[in-house]
Amino acid sequence: MTVQQKIENLREELNNHNYNYYVLDNATISDFDFDIKLKELEKLEKENPIFFDANSPTQRVGGTVTKNFKTVVHKNRMYSLDNSYSKEDLLDWEKRVEKVLGSSDLEFTCELKFDGASINLTYENGKFIKAVTRGDGFQGDEVTNNVKTIRSLPLSIKKDFISDFEMRGEIILPLDGFNKMNAERLENGEEEYRNPRNTASGSLKLQDSTEVAKRPLDCLLYQVVTSERKYKTHYESLENARKVGFKVPNTIKLAKSIDEVFEFVNFWDAKRHELPYETDGIVIKVNNLQQQEELGYTAKAPRWAIAYKFKAEQVSTILEEITYQVGRTGAITPVANLQPVQLAGTTVKRASLHNADQIEKLDIRVHDTVFVEKGGEIIPKIIAVDFTKRSENSQPTQYATHCPECNTKLVRTEGDAKHYCPNQFGCAPQITGRIQHFISRKAMDIDGLGGETVDLLRKEGLIQNYADLYDLKVDQVIPLERMAEKSANNMIDGIEKSKQIPFEKVLFALGIRFVGETVAKKLAKHFKSIDNLMAASLEELINVDEIGDRIAQSILDFSSDLGNIQLIDRLKSHGLQLEVSAESLENQTEILKDQVFVVSGVFHQMSRNELKKAIEDNGGKVSSSISKKTTFVVAGDNMGPSKLTKAQDLGISIISEQEFIDKIS
Template identity: 40%
Template sequence: MPARERALALRAEIEEHNHRYYVLDAPLLSDAEYDCLFRELQALEAAHPELVSADSPTQRVGAAPLPEFAAVVHATPMLSLNNAFDDAEVTAFDRRVGEGLAIHGDLDYSAEPKFDGLAVSLTYQNGILLRGATRGDGATGEDVTANLRTLRSIPLHLQGSGWPTLLEVRGEVLLWRSDFERLNSQQREKGEKAFVNPRNAAAGSLRQLDPRITATRPLRFFAYGIGLAAGTSLPATHSALLDRLAEWGFPVAPERRRVKGLAGLLGYYAHIGGQRALLPYDIDGVVYKLDDLAAQEHLGFASRAPRFAIAHKFPAEEALTELLGISIQVGRTGALTPVARLVPVFVGGVTVSNATLHNEEEVRRKDLRIGDTVVVRRAGDVIPEIVRVQWEKRPTGAPEFNMPTSCPVCASKVVRNTDEAVARCSGGIYCPAQRKQALLHFASRRAMDIEGLGEKLVEQLVDSDIVRTPADLYRLGLLALANLERMADKSASNLLSAIEQSKQTTLARFIYALGIRNVGETTARDLARHFGNLDRLLAADEADLLRVPDVGPIVARSIRQFSGEPHNLEVIEQLRAAGVVWRDVEVLASTASNNTGKVFVLTGALPTLTREAATQMIEAAGGKVSSSVSKKTDFVVAGAEAGSKLEKARSLGVTVIDEAQLLGLLSVAQPVQ
């Protein structure tokens, strides 16, 4: 398969698993399987830099913030770490660091346990806790200040002296194993659902809308670094910085060590691995960081991860169990995924009872039969993988698995393209399984951005036959919503308001919201810019589509298949009739010469435009969007509650404009259908 098409396929698969893990809390992959896919995409993009795009999973971290919490933009991104899985990869990391610094000989590193919890940031002003936030997608997190204040391990006022006037501390929220067992015992006594593992319990506890619930959960915090410090000098090394954080009242890992060279790294890994079961909390590896902070800054970052640090993961854990059966799950795009149903087995710290099998070929390759005794591996995730079958224990006459020829949800025909390993339901939005996921995608933040339309509500709307297509959302009334479970008049009114607001969108967002297979955010933007309006896109043949940058045969065929389905065109017309409109991309493109190279900075909440929509419009008009204000900034676009960026713009004499002035500057026409 050509590199571009393989990259598109990998991105689609990784994003599907990201959605299941971070949004639906229903993962189907182990960490090891996910890491394998991610590393393949990383290698592909490294070999072909022209394939790297802003919406690639390698360019972002983590998950998007929940709409129930206010958004917090991190002063500096909370990036994740690259992973090493064996000594050779750690050796390569140590060599790269030495080469990057032009140093021959052993380097000093800070080595620490890799906590298995939820990453957060804590901002202190003049020593007082000002704000706490989750990592979110790395750039923007969720404001969970009220919840974090309930953690007794987090100082509300810094101790000691010499702390910065403004300090952002980063660390991990987690549960000790003993606390987790007590919490689950309490959950069962109350007849409530038990948590799967300590990490799941910590994340669920911290993201409660009611801080009083969080206060009842025995959450703990460990600091492992800072994101920002102003008003004082800091130590020269990371290990000394951790000591300073301890002096200011923050818990830090007592197992941390300063080690020298590759031997020190591998020795620490072996030591912590031997102590792992004795620790009071879960870890899934260790973290190595170059100790010299000035050298860290010199090495900098590569895309989504720092060059000066790496996570050395522990090997997967294995156990034996029995394969009871294989069921089928139907995804948003109609993909049929076989799922192994297992006799529950305790492995890797949790009890697991199912595992993904990816596709029919995977089942055939491993020669799985119902009743087989199988080796199950878990590598820090909820869902394990089946590694192999113990042939000698296979029962006589164990039946083979056969992929169904009709969808188990809607009975539509199951089809499989010759160039794909995945079988799909042909029912489209007619299929309730696809309908629910299609509606969730349509309403998602980067699509139509309908706040409050979550999974539980979509399930009720679909199961009650109130909503069949996205167009039905715009016909909802207050009475129908208020009668649903957990929907009071105010909640229903808020949702209707969000639906009404979503009618004003952009062409790129609308294309992305349609859920065309293989069409991500970047491709949707490219299509919007190339064709200018939706009708030309829908009328385009494959030859026309292949003229769009980065659109290959697979994407072109997916678009043609979508636009060739009469029911899809009917839904689009219904959406237009319901009043969904977008701004004319052609007008934006025609103004590019006036704004080419202009640098814009967005701050605060704009009256009608989301941050993503404003960014897209500026870029379509030839401008650039920066995250920080400098003398090179041409315009700062300020909305409600604009903060330090607005103040800096005024101090530098940068022109400050509002949303109306931005639209005028870009010569944006009235919304069109």
């Protein structure tokens, strides 16, 4: 046997032992014998570096130090999930799905919703390539070296699966391991970790992978993302992923009806506390992958999946004080300052009171005993007052009349839930908030510049708005607290590079009230430049798809403000992208203007996403369901029969993939 064969045999044997122990929970070798074989492999690899393999079992012990985690754009966006809190919500979701598909022939998968850190794993030719955190869904941090230390994760797989794919999953810290870690910390006189979820997430960003390897992290997988059409259902793809070595929880269940979904929900609502890890709900997905494609996505979440959240834990505590926060738009948010209390594994000291109406509705007063829960088990909120414990001297809450930061009188327009501070250019939190929004990842994505630095720059009088960023010089920044020459250069370089950020992101970065990411994209596509947008009338704005009165009026208010006009002029002078680039316009036409398309079935020359993009690039609109407004249905193979019938009943033209391509050529 050659040295290479011996190395490869040892790797395969150790990988199998890893799989049996960490995935199947069925050890086939003692820890001592495993360590002996691992040391033998380490020695052979060290003596024969020509046979190095980044995915060898020896690479799981860590040793790599990562000082800066590289930001990586996801090949396929990692969406959030819509939440539901009742069975009525699930029934409503089922109806929406049936309406879009035009069919009630549905099958679902039910999976436990793991409480950990979301991760995207890339495999090419059966080899693990990289791991990237969810981040903002569009891009995340590469944590490959740290994730590689998780023993239950296969670094190479058998070839009878899919060649190139991504696995989505959750990095978790099982409760036993978490409790052992805390016991050790207490013994060493250190503070305990608060909860498994935050500890798992924090572990992924440790700089030394050797330290990560010491933590009992696990990786539970829940989705295969690939362009290959090897499997017809989500369940089938996960079952085959399990066979080739991925740790897919065996709690996943097929449900033939929504009633079977309810049975799964009821079972785990009662049994979830017996699980070895934390879970906060159930994820229900449409099982058929073609139906998933038909359903598509909203701006934030897949239409084919929904999370059912278990009833949140509640505690009671004392409301000690009500304070007020000022947001970047001037919106005032009342905050309940609470007597600290343990809730769902964390110490809660503050909770949002939302607005004056909510305070009045619940009759919330200072010194009340209040019931607190985590809405969606994330943000604490007050849900009720214990009136039996209220003092006789209690006085109703008088909502703030002036801004807590600049003392400007607050305003509240009719129909608006919140009060606002109108002093947008002189109120410190608004100034800082707008600049922080401007530099954020989804907006200008300026490297080397964070929220604390923005606040420091403002306090030092170096910036008062986001246009001031482009006037900053290295020698102005170096004297700042905790700022070295390299950091200063990185900041100025990051600001300079942001001038290449495309118009739609710049438009979102401006912080126009009610103009989020999706609205900014629609506006950029329609008006093509900031000048066209700011010159638009109310009628022109409302005529844009999905732009209503409220958004239109907000844009008009922004465009007519002298301070904003001056800011835009300064951004133009600095060379920011305030119009759609020539490259983006190159392949765009108005051939399909005012035409509405529904895309249905399986296609061969273009992917479904490519078809939708081609429709939009040529001025058309994509709809998820057939209605009287539909102009054409682009039909591929296996188009749903109910959709076909509906299109025929409404007299809508049905065209093939080739006919569509001919139409835009």
